[in-house]
Amino acid sequence: MSFTLPNSxxxxxxxxIHHTWANTYQCSPQYYFQPKCLDDIKDIVNNARKFNKKIMVVGSGHSPSDLTIISNPINEWLVNLDKYNKFLNEKTSIDGKYTDVTAEAGMRVYQLNEILESKGLAIQSLGSISEQSLAGIISTGTHGSSQYHGLVSSQVVNLKIINSLGNVINCNSHENPDIFRAATLSLGKIGIIIEVTFRTVPKFQLRSVQEVINLDTLIEKFDSIWTSDEFIRIWWFPYTKKCILWRASKSNEPISLPRKSWYGTFIGRFFYESLLYICVKFLPKLTPFVERFVFSRQYGLIETFNKNGDIAVQNSVDGLNMDCLFHQYVDEWACPLINGPDIIRLLAKSIEEGKKSNEFYVHSPIEIRCSNTTLPLKDADEIDISNRKLIEKGPIYGNTLRPYLDTTPKLNYLPIDKVTNSQLTMYINATIYRPFDYPTDYKCWFHIFEEIMEAAGGKPHWAKNYDETIVTKEKMMEWYGDDLIKWRKVRQQVDPDGVFLSGSAWLERNGIVEDSIIEQKSKSEIIE
Incomplete structure (x- = not known):
């Protein structure tokens, strides 16, 4: 059937041309659309179904993998919702302890943050950046770093999606809960998310303490660090044998900015990236010296743990977001937090051996975070918050349903006043920079990193770079089992025509959709 693009x-x-933020991948779809209204989106879906086209929805492109890259430029369309980004409404609870806000799913998180700030509200927990769309922040399992907070999707109250028939489906904990569990980690394959309702709280400041901590001290104090504050992050700089420990809690104190960042300045940043470029292209052996020099300029070399850390009071967004520095390859895995000390020792040993053999070098920091993705058995609206204070620690859930494809281990829930390391997930984020977009070699380091993480009971972040020899379709079925089968069932239910099966290379490699379905859809394309 021939196809002529309708005027609409x-x-x-x-x-x-679509490319990822880090310029790691790019593609040229047959058409790239930016709808402005609901009728536009329905028109795209209905025409795609009618003419056997496939749709890939993309946002900011911050996923560094080929998750959002099409496989067939003749037959696949990209849809970007940047212009479908209106704030729709808000509904405050009777006691004012939370407010449910609804917005079109193409709105970027930073845009919602600005609107919430003007209304005296805030998202409860954020990831490292706020460039993603609202749909994007939940579709791959975005998380922050806290002993109390889990996936950002646990703050979602309601979603509206468009299925492959062009119909709007409303879903939440009570209405279409199976679709909701699939859509809150959808990978872009459970229809098009068009509307998101978040449960927000009164805006708050974070009082943080940032300290230099020796790696040996971190391992020694590991068990107590992760339950010492509401938000915790660690940045590990292997060649210095030191880390930066950042801990924060809600506060009413007045704003007090952190000390200036050396590589936050134009000169410092350019100098650092230039040094990295020299290392990766000409002289890799310089990498440890560069990393030690940069650490000394940025943080100093004296351990300040529990002594004299840098204190700051910031609004929640500035405190939780961070500077990702340069374009990069990223490999992130989630595993039980209790395995952390052994993992860090093995990684440190491997990094040292790689340096001695000149086989590979790593870039800093290696980010270590935690989350609490365990969920209470009660429905979110049945949890008693009557005695909760406005800046009290912990979440006010939007829902208590675990997404089918949640990468974190299934651990036992404990009340907020009884949290232990045994119920926490550790995320480790290995980064290799691409200074001035140079295609740095990362595969040897990532392979070793993944072998250690997989042996420790870990699973990879869906949107990051990972080794296809370790993460196979068979491994995916072993990891997710019945949950993957249920996710596939929902996907087939909302998309019987395969409209959202764009990017077959990624789908086939990861076993997300059954091979027979991809083959069937591919044959129908050939016939057409």
């Missing part, structure tokens, strides 16, 4: 779609077509 021609009006929202933009000539654009």
């Amino acid at each position: 779609l021609a009006k929202i077509r933009v000539p654009r």
Whole structure:
């Protein structure tokens, strides 16, 4: 069946090549659309179904893998919702302890943050950046770092999606809960998320303490560190044998900015990236010296743990977001936190051996975070918050349903006043920079990193770079089992025509959709 682009779609077509933020991948779809209203989105879906086209929804492109990369430029369309980004409404609870806000799913998180700030509200927990769309922040399992807070999707009260028939489906804990559990980690394959309702709280400041801690001290104090504050992050700089420990809690204190960042300045940043470029292209052996030099300029070399850390009071967004520095390859895994000390020792040993053999070098920091993705058995609205103070620690859940494809281990829930390391997940984020977009070699280090993480009961972040020789379709079924089968069932239910099966290379490699379904859809394309 031949296809001529209807005038209604021609009006929202933009000539654009899609690429990831880090320029790790790019693709040229047959058409790239930016819809402005619901009718535009329905028109795209209905025409895609009618003419056997496939749709890939993309946002900011911050996923560094090929998750959002099409496989067939003749037959696949990209849909970007940046212009579908209106704030719709808000509904405050009777006691004012939370407010449910609804917005179109193309709104970027930073845009919602600005609107919430003006209304005296805030998202309860954020990831490291706020560039993603609202749909994007939940579709791959975005999380922060806290002993109390889990996936950002646990703050979602309601979703609206469009299925492959062009129909709007409303889903939440009570209405279409199976679709909701699939859509809160959808990978972009459970229809098009068009509307998101978040449970927000009154805005708050974070009082943080940032300290230099020796790696040996970190391992020694590991068990107590992760339950010492509400938000905790660690950045490990292997060649210095030191880390930066950042801990924060809600506060009413006045704003007090952190000390200035050396590589936060234009000169410092450019100098650091230039040094990295020299290392990766000409002289890798310089890498440990560069990393030690940069650490000394940024933080100093004296351990300040429990002594004289840098104190700051910031609004929640500034405190939780961070500077990702340069374009990069990223490999992140989640595993039980109790395995952390052994993992760090093995990684440190491997990094040292790689340096001695000149086989590979790593970049800093290696980010270590935790989350609490265990969930109470009660429905979110049945949890008593009557005695809760406005800046009290912990979440006010939007839902208590675990996404089918949650990468974190299934651990036992304990009340907020009884949290232990045994119920926490550790995330380790290995980063290799691409200074000035140079294609740095990362595969040897990532392979070793993943072998250690997989042996420790870990699973990879869906949107990051990972080794396909370790993360196979068979391994995915072993890890997710019945949950993957249930996710596939929902996917087939909302998309019987395969409209959202774009990016077959990624799908096949990861076993997300059964091979027979991909083959069937591919044959129908050939016939057409």
